[in-house]
Amino acid sequence: MLLLAWALLAGLLPSKASASEIVLGPTLCHAVSERVVAAREAPAPLACGGEPRGYQHGSLWLRTDLRGLPVDGNDLMLVVHNSRFDRLSVAFRYADGFVAQSEVHGGDFGSHWRAGGQIAFDAPMRDVPVTAMTLRFDRLASAKLLRMRLMDHGEASYEAIALAGTIATALTLLLVCALYNAGLAVAVRRAFPAWQAAWAGCMVLWGAIWSQFHLFLFPGMAGALSAQSCTALSCLAITLATASAVTAIDRATLPVGLRRAALLSGIAVGILGLPLAAMRSGPIVELGNGLGALILLDLGLVAACLALASRRKSTDARNLIGAWSLPMLMLAALQMTDPNAIFWGGGAQILILFAAAWQTLWLSITASHKYAKLRIDRDTARIAEAQAQELARRDPLTGLLNRRGVIEVLEAKSRQGDDPDASVALLLIDVDRFKRINDQYGHDAGDLVLMRIASQIVRWEEARCNVARLGGEEFVIIIEGLEMTALQHFAESVREDIAACRYGLEPGGGVTVSIGVAQTTGHPDFRALYRLADKALYAAKRSGRNRVSFSSAHNDENDGHSADTGLGERHPLRGGA
Template sequence: MIKSGVRRSPTAGLRKALAALAMVLSCVVCTPAQASENDDISPMGAAQANLEWVPVDTLCHATTPIPAANARDHGDPAHYACTGEPSGYQRGSLWLRGGPDVVAKGGKAPVLMIHYSRFDTLLVGFRYADGSRDWQSVRAGDFGTHWRLGGQMAFTPDSRSAPLVGVDLRFDRLGAADMLRIRMLESAQADIQSIAIASLTGACLMLLLIGAIYNGALALAVRRQFPAWQAAWSATMLAWGTLWSQFHLFFLPSMAGTIAAQICTPLSCFAMLFTTTSMVSALEPGMTPLWLRRVILTNAVALALLGIPLGFMRSGPMSAWAAAIGVFVLLLLVLTVALLAIAWRRGSSAARAFVGAWALPILVMGLSGFVDTSRILWGGGAQMLVLLSASFQTMWLSVAATRRFTRMRIERDRALIAQAAAQEQARRDPLTGLRNRRGLIERMAPMFQDAGEVGNAAMLLLDVDHFKTINDTHGHDAGDAVLVALGERLARWDEGLCTVGRVGGEEFALVAQGMGRFAVLQLAESVRSAIAACDFGAMLGEGGVTVSVGVAMLSPGDDFTTLYRKADAALYAAKRQGRNRVVLAPTADLAVTPSRTTSAFG
């Protein structure tokens, strides 16, 4: 007869709490209420209402040396103890026996679910009223068809005429009996829950994968530490979630059991290191004390290093190591709260993002010793909360990082636009809006590089005739108005192959590209006549404004200074010849340009 009501060890709750802390809860989406061992927990709705747990301390137990490989029925212990806690099983075999009250929890079609895999071999024997037993087994490296997503194993008894009266379990080299989670439920309910937890697990792993890829790409794009550490954290949690949920057994069935469970422990500790480093690197320099940042990082490194030996322990002081890790995790949480509080008070925008990502995990970790999370989420328990929280946190921080770097990108783009506008303004004449001498030289630079033939480009230098008289007679305001009007008129040619600028005082330049001598002279005459035809009556009364134009063709080897001097010489020739005319500077193949309005130097 199986006896229940055994008083639980006062250290059992602490060990469970420390183990949950060592799993590195990064953030959680719900905080379940504490329940007694015989109460059903149903935070996810009616689908979990009939969940039935089998507490280990309600089962009779025995410890024996590991039997021979073929020992099953005759390997049974001679005596079971139904009080106290099992001991000495880490190097031997732990036997657990449940009676009719246990199998009755599964109804007419029971399924036994085991939620712990750190052992060498597990044998499950369903006992029938006729004295027979149906033995099923799994071992490290081979779970056969018994494994389920969500870190579970399922065992279904054969259908026999004799009723099911009990179940025996034998664990060889079990890691920790107090970490065992066993439940018996109906087959239909088990199928529904397996589908639910598989869907939830797949969604979480996909989000972590997306987060790892996204943050990795973001780190390469912005060259910042924060997204790089965030990507490392997401990738570590992805690896942890893949191993804990047994998703890897689709591809690596030989990694079933102990080896995957052992790897999970250091992975979880390193995940805490990466998320802590991510937080510290994201906070703005000067917002928090340097000594506090160093203490937090040192604590996180120590936590990660402690997780390595604990992960590969099969026996010995595992509880002591787990307690040490729990102390480091609690200390890290306290320091993290202090760091975020200081940064928040000093106006850190990054601190606000991390407070949202860390608030719930800090609360839940602090209360984990008083709240039972092992029975929620279809048996996924604290580990499923870790996976959910990791998915939530990676999305939260990815969005926060995106918003932060988007703001930085916008600010940078605005600065570049302002810089470009300032540079453009420095290349413009403030009075007329045309290019100034500097802007004209920069615009013409490619033209001088491409000057391979005589006559492929030219400079037209225009000077307002009698401009000093306009200033003296009508005032400088009128003179400025004339220059503005001329600039607006000349701006009509400032497109395509022509570039216009004001190079000083009443002097303007028009650079034409891709034109021969005849076309350039036609353009110069067109510009001169158009200006002469303008109405300046509003500024000068009845007087008009004319310009003299000097034209110089670009020759190989010319630069701006050389071309300008040739055009300036032609301009002065036009002045000497009576103004309001166009004069072409001579080239090697031309001494005189015969034209009524266009002539060479006289």
Template structure:
């Protein structure tokens, strides 16, 4: 068995190892995001397209005089950009290929299919109206119609395109395009459902448990849900006017807002004493800065948009490193929340870093890095929701244990430790409740005193006296129920509060109590132990103190009359009492 010292060293190595892993993931994500900020996919069907540019939006039927097959296009943001790819010899061009364009910021997109027999077919979409061309996964599909001749070339024309570097275009067969779109829609729907469940659960938890972390997490999951619905274009099912540039712009703002909320969720969940104040403030300020940048970036349509994207990538990279530093520092200082968030953030960081170093734009049938991020977000909200549930369940268990302990202590404070019956305090609480007006049920009090108890203690010892009291208590406990409560209210004095009996029935019950106690077996040494019983019936408006005085007077009357008997008290005159029975 390892010693406690070795276990502490192992724990330190574990924290250091996980901290190193998290730091490497953060650096990987930062470098990957920064490196991918200006990445572009220029190949269509395995070939690099040629381009032509017009500084102004060209007439619809205009065809460029020539194409440039090298370099990067420029000067197209207020005009038109043509991309042309020659498909001679491409096997996909023989069977009605489909061109899939990832949604971006443009006013109009036209796709021309050129056939070997000279025929040309044009298809187009506009911002705000994609018709039936939109597909799940932020893609716009243009399918070549059935024709007797193969497709020899495809030309894409973009009017007022924000950035050519953000274009992602691919070629697919007609059957493959339908299958891929179906699978993408199902996968995206599953991820969005997980985000919806996470947002709803955390919102409920923030209200019930009043936890700030859950509120931030619910906001983040809700924003990611909106981002996923907007990016995937599933939002077009209810808002078709959001097609194109509007949804692309909204996605940018939502992505920045989600980044800010994720930062707030992670940092505010960590205790302040686990973090360096400067590191904590710097991370929060970076998160707010990234969130604020989403406002201008969501409305810009021209200008140095690639520069803005690089700046946002740099700030986001710095933010990832800052969050990783917070988690590592809090973890090393013993924060359980840091361990939870490290596991939750590790996957998104790894995804961002991986997609930055590996070209994932054509992965998952065009879903690319955004789809990976969506799944990573679903993982993150699921993990944090489960962790929050476990923490909340643990808190509830601890609260329930504390409440049970409190209730047990409350009950023990009202119980006699020797006999287990109620003590004087507990009995008076129950008896007073029985006397509350409006019940309409007769109530009676029985005071029971052991006869010659001092002689038992003096002759046989206090242990024998205690045994006699316990035996009597066990017999009284048999009568306890909804209408009867018994207690030991003094040294050798017991009491019973009874409801539902009065007059002759009450007298018979009191006599049965006396006789059955007298019949208890106390062993040959003690022999027969008897009791005297005083009974008082509650009158209208009676309180416990008055009822007790009458029962006590009846008990003393039983003692004066020779003990081992029951005396009924008179509600009209407490000084008199009538004997019911006796030895």
């Protein structure tokens, strides 16, 4: 942002001259017409000294004698950095009096445009050298903004290739970062990457138009329209950069007044940049000075926001300061050198593109790290929540599903059941004489018995078979798809496996269970199946324990031996029996 502001000011103010540049002065004579004259009309008498005035609505002639300049008149090319004008005509005068003339005008630069916002005019090679050169501008916005350089053909070709490659690299980095931030903004739904994407996209447009790469697709934008678009985009980019920097900092970290002042100054730059971009005549340089003062105020306010937030331990502010460190170092270096003489004439604009790419890349990396950490924290919280929910569905002693868990499983089976004829069976398992085990061997031994039974029946668990402990000495197995004969064999196998286990009790301390089985078809209801299985279990206990008893969904609900005992209530006969 700092370099962008500096380059915007540099584009609106006169620059220092390098050795190969042509500048207003005694060696550059000028003439002015207050109206645009015909193409072949001769200029008024040339004046060599002072500054030209009154040319913005007319024509301006600039003439220089090349015999006093350190250039080779036999190998010569003029490079003009694009400015706001309607037409530019260049005439090379040779020692024998021959004149070679070419011109460009707004909307048509032909083959004269070059990367880096430049227009090149080639002096045809002849046996005699070029001795003088005359340029004519129609409706030039400001002579003070002109940058013109003379060089040989080899140097010009090298510059064109190097400049095009450098600009393309910077624009590619910016475009990738813009697309990445746009995707990040959609993914995390945060304002900061959205502002960053908008800023980087604005810089891509600015760079493409300044470099004139856009003329491949829109040749009609050549000339003043491109220069005006660059000014507007520069101001808009400063507005977006301000919003990106200020909104990245938590509201509680900054005073409301400072935050609003920074945002309003950024918005003011964007708004005031529009009339300046539209101007073709008038005090462009003077208005540029005023806009420059506003930009410096905006930079100062943003810097104050970052400094204050950094002192208050804001990580976002420190990341922004890190992103701006390289541009600030470049800005300091530019105070000690002429930016227009570096990077093959690309000057400060090249530095802007790479500084912008650096800022966007830095902030993209830090934002990605921040949001990745947030996502990890979110995923950790979700995992913890899922684990808590799973623990709430599990019995803490045995690790089996508890009453809540088995009800959820059966309800899920009821919702997902596609076959109305599919059978579902519930095996209600109760340890015989469990109270005697606790009384005789202690509650620790009783817990070991329950865990051993759980380890025996959990072996049956699979997609169609779920195992749970309802509480106390009651266990449940829910199994699908077994016909009655297979279900009988399965229930007997469960009973026999439990009876055959060793439980670490002294001789004679075997453990048996009674099992009540209920089966139904269609959409199973746990409470209904439990009531039926409970009646069957009552029958097994009454018949001597250590046996399996079956019930059916079609049994008489009003059987005198059955009762709706509730999910956690034991039948009187089974309580500790």
